[in-house]
Structure formats: structure tokens, C-alpha cells
Amino acid sequence: MSSSIPEELGYSKEHEWVAGLDDGRVVTIGITAYATEQLGDVVYVQLPEVGSTVQAGDPVGEVESTKSVSDVYCPVSGEVVEINQAVVDDPSLINSDPYGEGWLFKVRTTGEAEELLSAEEYAALTAGDS
Amino acid sequence: MSRTTPLHGVHESLGATMVDFAGWRMPLRYGSESAEHRAVRGAAGLFDLSHMGEIFVTGPAAAAALDHALVSRVSRLAPGRARYTMLCAADGGVLDDLIVYRLSAEEFLVVANAANAERVAAELAARAEGYDAAVADRSAAHALLAVQGPRSAEVLAAAGVAGDGLGDLRYYAARPAKVAGVEALVARTGYTGEDGFELFIAADDAERLWRALAAAGEPYGLRPAGLAARDTLRLEAGMPLYGNELTTEVTPFDAGLGRVVDFGDPGEPREFVGRAALEAARDAADGPRRRLVGLVARGRRVPRHGYPVVTAADGAVVGEVTSGAPSPTLGKPIAMAYLTGRAIGRMIGNVADERIEGLAVDIRGRHEPVDVVDLPFYRRNR
Numbered sequence: 001m002s003s004s005i006p007e008e009l010g011y012s013k014e015h016e017w018v019a020g021l022d023d024g025r026v027v028t029i030g031i032t033a034y035a036t037e038q039l040g041d042v043v044y045v046q047l048p049e050v051g052s053t054v055q056a057g058d059p060v061g062e063v064e065s066t067k068s069v070s071d072v073y074c075p076v077s078g079e080v081v082e083i084n085q086a087v088v089d090d091p092s093l094i095n096s097d098p099y100g101e102g103w104l105f106k107v108r109t110t111g112e113a114e115e116l117l118s119a120e121e122y123a124a125l126t127a128g129d130s
Numbered sequence: 131m132s133r134t135t136p137l138h139g140v141h142e143s144l145g146a147t148m149v150d151f152a153g154w155r156m157p158l159r160y161g162s163e164s165a166e167h168r169a170v171r172g173a174a175g176l177f178d179l180s181h182m183g184e185i186f187v188t189g190p191a192a193a194a195a196l197d198h199a200l201v202s203r204v205s206r207l208a209p210g211r212a213r214y215t216m217l218c219a220a221d222g223g224v225l226d227d228l229i230v231y232r233l234s235a236e237e238f239l240v241v242a243n244a245a246n247a248e249r250v251a252a253e254l255a256a257r258a259e260g261y262d263a264a265v266a267d268r269s270a271a272h273a274l275l276a277v278q279g280p281r282s283a284e285v286l287a288a289a290g291v292a293g294d295g296l297g298d299l300r301y302y303a304a305r306p307a308k309v310a311g312v313e314a315l316v317a318r319t320g321y322t323g324e325d326g327f328e329l330f331i332a333a334d335d336a337e338r339l340w341r342a343l344a345a346a347g348e349p350y351g352l353r354p355a356g357l358a359a360r361d362t363l364r365l366e367a368g369m370p371l372y373g374n375e376l377t378t379e380v381t382p383f384d385a386g387l388g389r390v391v392d393f394g395d396p397g398e399p400r401e402f403v404g405r406a407a408l409e410a411a412r413d414a415a416d417g418p419r420r421r422l423v424g425l426v427a428r429g430r431r432v433p434r435h436g437y438p439v440v441t442a443a444d445g446a447v448v449g450e451v452t453s454g455a456p457s458p459t460l461g462k463p464i465a466m467a468y469l470t471g472r473a474i475g476r477m478i479g480n481v482a483d484e485r486i487e488g489l490a491v492d493i494r495g496r497h498e499p500v501d502v503v504d505l506p507f508y509r510r511n512r
Contacts, residue, residue, distance in 0.1 A: 037147070040358060041164045043456040044430045064432055066163050066358055066455055069494075095162070 004033055005123050006099055010116030012075040013125065017099065018116060027076055030103040031063060031094065034126045039065040042091040047072075047083040047105050054080060054107060061104070063094065075116060078109040135180035136273045136336035144354060152245035154181040156357050163358035167458045170322050170363055173351030174279035176343055177360060179328070180336065183247025184272045185240040185254060189263035192236050198402055199257035200230070201382065201391040207232040212302045212319060215390050216382055217250055222407030223378035224385070226250050227370065229319060231304045239315070239330070241274075243372045257403060273336035277343060278326030278363075280510070281350040286316075286327060289346035296327065310342035321360065323367025324510055362455045365464060368424065368506025374435060374452045375422060375466055383411040384468070386422045386505070420470040424507055425451070425491065425500040427463035432456055433491035433500065439467050442490040442499055451491060457507060464507050465491070465500070 005011075010018040015035035019028040036042065044064040054060050059071035060080075083105045087093045094102040117125065132155040141148060146157035157178060159166060169175050187196055193205035202215035212231040216224050226246040231239040242250040251267035258265050277285050286296055292308035296316055299305065304317035312335045320326035331339055344354065361371070370376045375385055382388050391408050394400035411418065427433060432454055439449035454465030469486070490497040 040147075040159060041162050043164075044432070046431075064430075064456070066362060067158070069432065069434070 004099075005119045007119045009099070009119065010075070011119065011122035011125075012073060012116060014071075014073040014075075015126075016073060016075050018075050019103075021116070026081060026106055026108050027078075028103050028106050029074065029076075030098055031072065032122070032126075033098045035063075035070070036095050036098050036102075039063060039068060039070060041066050042094045045088055045091045045094065045104070047088065048074070048080045050080055050083055052080050054078060063091075072104065074107065076107050076109045078107040080105055081108050082106040133181075135178055136333040137178045137180060137340055140337055140340055141178065146354075146356060149357065151357060152181060152243070154244055156181060157354070159356040159358045160354045163356065163362070164458045166353060166355035166359035167362050169351060169353045170279045170324055170355055170359060171459060172280070174277055174281045174285050174326075174347055174353075175322075175355030175359065176340070176347060176352055177276040177278065177355055178336075178340070179274040179276050180272070180333070181244035182274050183240075183242035183244060183250060183267065183269045184274070184330065185242060185247070185251045186266045186268055187238045187240060187254060187258065187263055188266070189236055189261070191261040192238055192263040193232075195258040195261035195263040196230065196238055196240075196254075197400070198261070199254055200228070201402060201404065201408065202230070203392045203394075203400065204230045204232065204238065209234050210303055210305050212304055212317060214302075216376075216387070217253060218382070218404035218408065219378060220404055220407065222381040222404050222411050224372070224376045224380060224382060225253060225378060227372055227376055229317075231315075231317060233304075233315070246372060271333055273331050273333045273339075274328060275331065275336070275339060275343065276320060276326060276328045277347070277352070278320045278322040278355075279324050279352070281347075281352070282324070282326045285343065285347040285350050285352050288350070289342050299327075301325075310339055310346070312339045312342070314339070321367075321369055322363035323369070323506065323508055324363075361453075362458060365453050365455055365466065366457055366459055366506065366508035368466070368508075370422075370466075371453060380420070380468075381408060381411040381418075383408070383418050384420050384422065388412060420449070420468040422452070422505070423449075423467055423469055423486070424503045424505040425454075425465040425467050425489070426460070426503050426507070427465070427491070428499045428501065430463065431493045431496070431498050432463040433465040433467070433493060433498070438492040439469060439500075440490050440492050440497055442488045442497060445490075445492075445497060447492075448489065454491075459508050466505070467491075469502075 048060040054074040061072040149158040255265040289310040315330040449469035486502040
């Protein structure tokens, strides 16, 4: 399996992606294809509550697979404005479409974001390790 | 540096996610481990188990030596039959769980877990001293493939079995056969809770047999399956994994496997290593020190190895999870756990599992309710 890494997204070292940083204050967050390949079949997702306040770097949820469980970190600070109920109901969407239907939650940003990696930098981070 | 099996190149070409396991580089999964699991339950799966240890015990006193070394009387096996048994320490602790195949009157094959193979070979050699028997660890020369699942017999037949075929081979029996032109010892054994076969072959033949089985099995829905599926399959089937349910800290009785211990006939006790301790474990007035139970989580978070089992009422620790995973067949998290501790106290010795109520598992700080159930979680229709 090879990880695809969309050019237009920002990436955290904890394998989250962030979309919409440039054109608005509401960003969409998910986990990368590389992360899903490491996890295997995702069977359970716990997401932050809508309306909750999150700080960049905080663990805000968890993703559980057959063999392991991982925290989901929020790479930006702000308020959670929407969660992806479809992925809660069918966690396999994270495996099948991590950058699309498998998105996790949206945050209205209020403060600074974590230092995010470019696609190129994220590719370097995960190279030779998958 | 981990060792690789003779099928390493095949796994890589299939794009397997590889993982270090018991000193070996093994395939964890080829694609979706849940799909691999379901293939074994519904059709068939192909496994590389070449990491397992193959230890041969031969000689006029091979049977007597093994009777002394193991908790079972393998001398009672007819040639061509197999038995699940254990190697225990003098204090009754489990050193490994094994399958012993009697190949002929004076020849036995002992299959040990990869992590324990060297220790088992050394221990068997020590315990065979004074017997006219030789112990040889031939793990490196052997590969082991398994075809598991309800369509396994069809898959082997399609691959081509010389002679009378294997349809009449009984469960826990083994015999030499030529499969797809490869000389194999074919056993009707497995670790998945399904019908299936394990094929012991020369390491050099591994790739040829793998490719033949994979091709022959494809029309039947056979797919390669990795260690992740193997673990959820055996967990659903309530089968212990050494290092999780079985350790040197537990006796076969703790694990609910006291039936494998053979103390001899009435009026004719037999001697074997660990007898005194195991007798004491069997006869303990207040039941075993701990008891292995099955847990089904009510929620969706998964109890995992090492998590504490607690009382839902006050959070008192009453046990520990040994293995846990989301069950593809049941659609919920399942686990095996040892219950100990005073909160449950004497009742664990004599109460049916489903009567133990009010337990939870501490899953990273949150107490998630679980129901105690009888093992196994899954039993195939025969």
C-alpha cells in the first residue's frame, strides 16, 4: 500500500491533516492515509463534542482498530463546530477515504495553529517507514 | 535482527504489513484484517506459520521421555494422531503449550510457539536424559502453512492431493501426503476455530506450495491471512495465546485447561514433571487462584491486554484482561481476562461465568461495563 498525500493540506506530526487553513476560519481535520495503514481496520471513533473548546496539541478523541488505539490530537485551537456522524456510525470510512468521507471534525479557529507540515515535509516524515 | 520465513519475498510482493513477532518478521495483514478474518470464517484463509518450532523426539523410549516431560500421556496416542498438551515447570507454571503428533511408534513431532521453541527444545532434551531418546530442533529446516476455514478440504483437493485425498483425515490426526507435488505432513489441526489443515514441509518447498494453494484456493474465496486475523480468530474461538493467557505464572487449571493434565489411572498414578504442584492446584479447596473468563463489552471501546477488570460499583480491581479485540463475528469488543481478588473471592471457583455480574474494564481511565460469558465466543456449526 502506498500513502497518498494531498498537496493542499497541512499535516501534524501526529498524522492529522488540516484542510481550509488558507481560505477561512473553519478548518476540517482528519487522519492521514499513512496513519490508517498503520492502524489497520478502524472499528471505533470517539470525537470531541460539538461546542467544546479545544487547544492545539490536545488529545480530543481516539481511533481504535483491531490491533491498537490511538489518540486524535487537535492541531489547531478553537471551537468544535461539527463532527462527522457518518464516520462515527461507520468507522471504515476512515480506511476507505481518509481525506474525503472519512473526515473527523471541524473547528472554528480562534488562535494560533500548531506548526503544520507541508505535504512534502509530511512525506519526508513518513518515508521509508510504511 | 528478526529472522525471516522462507515466504518473506511472497509476503512483500503481496504488499503485506510486516511486523516483528517472537523474533520473526511476520505478515500482520495483507489488506483488511477484518476481511481476512471473515474469509476464514466463511471460506478459507492461507497462513504462513513458519515461525513455529518443530522439535522431533525419536527413539525406543521417545514416548516414555515425553510422558515424563509433558502433562499428557502421549504414549497413548496411536501413530498418526495428535494431542494438545503443555510443558510445565516443577511449580506447575506453563512453559509452553504444544501440539504433539505421533508420527510412528518411536517418532514424535512437538510443535512449539516461536518465542519458546529454543527453551522447549532445551527443556525436552534435559528431561529426556536417561531415556533412550533423541531430541532435535529442526525448526529452521521446516516451513509450516495452514489452510483454515470451511472450504479448506476443497482447496487442498483442488491443489491436488496424491492418492486417496484427505477427506477422511480426522480432526487432530496427521499423515504424510503429496500436495500440489510437495511432500508434506498434513495435519487436521488449527488455531482459528474452523476446520482446516496445517502442512509441514521442507523450507525449500514453501514458496511453491504457497503459490499452488493460493491459486487453487482463489475460486473458493481463499485469501492470505496475517497474524492480526489469526489473533482475532483464536480469540473468538476461546483459544489461549502463550504470553497472554498462558505464562509461567499460571497453571493449566488457572486457564481452565486442567483437562490436559493426565495424573494416571485410578490406583496407578503416573510421574511427570510438575505433578505435585499440579495436583495441589487441582485439589485447592477454595478453587483455582484465578479463573479465565470471557468478557463482552457493552460499549464499543475495546478492552485490551493488561487493562484492569474492576467492579462497576466501587472500581475495586478484581482481575486483568489478557487478550482483547473487536470481534468481527460478534460485532462487539470481546476479551479474555483472569479474575482474581477478594471482591469476587470464593465465588469464582463454583459459579457459572454468566452469573458473575457487575464488572467493568478500566479502559484508559473510564470504566466500561462488560458481561462475563462462557468461552468460547464462537463455535462453528459442524
